[in-house]
Amino acid sequence: MNTTEENEPAKSRFRNHFTKESIKGHFRRNGKLYIGLGVGAVAVLLASNRREVQTTVRQIGFRNTQTTVLVPRGHPGYLVRWVETGEIAASQNRMAKLAEVPPSQLSKHLNGQLPHVKDNHFERLGQAR
Numbered sequence: 001m002n003t004t005e006e007n008e009p010a011k012s013r014f015r016n017h018f019t020k021e022s023i024k025g026h027f028r029r030n031g032k033l034y035i036g037l038g039v040g041a042v043a044v045l046l047a048s049n050r051r052e053v054q055t056t057v058r059q060i061g062f063r064n065t066q067t068t069v070l071v072p073r074g075h076p077g078y079l080v081r082w083v084e085t086g087e088i089a090a091s092q093n094r095m096a097k098l099a100e101v102p103p104s105q106l107s108k109h110l111n112g113q114l115p116h117v118k119d120n121h122f123e124r125l126g127q128a129r
Contacts, residue, residue: 079125080110090128 077091089095
């Protein structure tokens with residue numbers, strides 16, 4: 001029983017079955033799901049490099065909801081204030097990027113080893129939470 005469908009090449013069968021409109025419709029209907037899965041996967045990959053990831057899954061109605069809880073590890077960092085501008089950053093690294101100064105020099109300045117960093121002054125406000 002050879003049908004023309006069995007003899008037809010797979011590429012041609014795919015082309016006849018999936019049209020451009022049917023694929024666009026599929027992505028219109030399911031786009032939020034794909035975006036959510038992509039964002040969730042990226043967040044878990046990024047978080048797993050630095051922190052332990054604890055995942056819980058619960059069922060709400062007919063939809064499964066996944067909640068990811070990041071468990072903090074290590075020192076939370078220090079709040080740092082840029083004296084000249086009054087700007088506050090949640091960590092020394094963020095302040096170094098904001099002020100466009102080398103992180104090592106900012107650390108030395110905050111530890112009292114340098115009087116200033118590129119004519120700027122910074123101070124630690126306390127430990128971040």
